[in-house]
Every structure is written in structure tokens, then in C-alpha cells.
Amino acid sequence: MLCTNTMHKIAHVIESRCSLPFLHIADATGRAIARQGLHRVALLGTRYTMEQDFYRGRLEQQFAIETIVPEADDRARINQVIFDELCQGTFTDASRHYYLQVIEQLAAQGAQGVIFxxxxxxxxxxxxxxxxxxxxxxxxHAADAVSFMLSSSAPE
Structure with a gap:
């Protein structure tokens, strides 16, 4: 289990070098979205998570879930807020309001849900x-890990 979305960029390396079961965060998320019957969701995260294929591609390939992301300027600001504020323990009303506006824009583009x-x-x-x-x-992801530990088999 790797408790961060962005670092799943190297999940394939971990999986190839470790014989222990690996609980991929995108798989857990994909299962949760599929259980709700959704097929098009927004994705907010670091620039790497929003722009690169390691997360979005996995959702598409394994769960037939389309992800939409904010425009480039919004992705840059979301990334800046994550690293300059959230990772520093700073949570402002202005940033909260901005994120909520972005979510509303993505809903208007057809997103049925939003992945944090x-x-x-x-x-x-x-x-x-x-x-x-x-x-x-x-x-x-945490709930998936608990299910795995209690059942001793990979979540489905």
C-alpha cells in the first residue's frame, strides 16, 4: 500500500519488485466509482496526477471510467495550492472557494462525481x-486496506 496518489506514478516498479500484494489507490477508487454506477468523473490532484496517464489511464482501462480535468491554468493553481498551502498545513477560505468553483465548472462539463x-x-x-x-x-484506499486485511484476499 502506497498512501499517496502522485507516487503511484511508480507503482508498476513497486509491483514488479515486491512479492507482497499491492493495493493500488486508483483501483480502490475505480471500484468505488463503479459501485455508484458513474462513468465520467472529474479528477483533482497534483499536476502529475491530473496530466499523466498512470492514474487516468488505469481508471479508463480497468474500469471504463472517463476522467476529465480542469483547464491548464486551473491545474496549475490547484497544484500550487496543494504544495504551497495544503502540504504546509494552510487551509484558506479563498482556496476552498476556488476548488468549489472548479468542481462546479467540471460538473457543467458533464462530470458525475469528483475524485479528490x-x-x-x-x-x-x-x-x-x-x-x-x-x-x-x-x-x-484506507477502507480497501481494511477489507483486504480482514478478508486476506485482494478487494474486488
Whole structure:
């Protein structure tokens, strides 16, 4: 288990070099989205998670879930807030309001839900304030790990 979305960029290396079961955060998230019957969701996270294929591609290939991401300027600001504020323990109303606006824009583009694809986003944006159903990868991944440990088989 690797408790960060962005570092799943190297998950394939870990999986290839370790004989222990690996619980991929995108798989846990994909299963949660599929259980809700959704097929098109927004993805918020670091620039790497939003722009590179290691997360989005896995959701598409393994779960037939299309992800949409904010425009380039918004991706840059989301990334800046994550590293300059959230990772430093700073949570401002201005950033919260900005994230909520982005979520509303993505809903207008057809997103049926939103993935909080950075473990800190859920600390900034309460699920109750989102215009879309929220998939908080931190909680989803942790629940998947508990299920795995209690059942001694990989989650499905």
C-alpha cells in the first residue's frame, strides 16, 4: 500500500519488485466509482496526477471510467495550492472557494462525481459543500486496506 496518489506514478516498479500484494489507490477508487454506477468523473490532484496517464489511464482501462480535468491554468493553481498551502498545513477560505468553483465548472462539463486525487484535498473541501459526489481517495484506499486485511484476499 502506497498512501499517496502522485507516487503511484511508480507503482508498476513497486509491483514488479515486491512479492507482497499491492493495493493500488486508483483501483480502490475505480471500484468505488463503479459501485455508484458513474462513468465520467472529474479528477483533482497534483499536476502529475491530473496530466499523466498512470492514474487516468488505469481508471479508463480497468474500469471504463472517463476522467476529465480542469483547464491548464486551473491545474496549475490547484497544484500550487496543494504544495504551497495544503502540504504546509494552510487551509484558506479563498482556496476552498476556488476548488468549489472548479468542481462546479467540471460538473457543467458533464462530470458525475469528483475524485479528490490528492490526500490533502479532503482536508480543504468538505464533501457536503461539493456540487458533485466526492470520492476521497484517502478514505477509499484506507477502507480497501481494511477489507483486504480482514478478508486476506485482494478487494474486488
Amino acid at each position: 486525487g490528492c490526500t490533502e484535498i479532503g482536508l480543504l473541501v468538505p464533501q457536503t459543500q461539493s456540487a458533485l459526489p466526492v470520492f476521497d481517495t484517502t478514505a477509499i
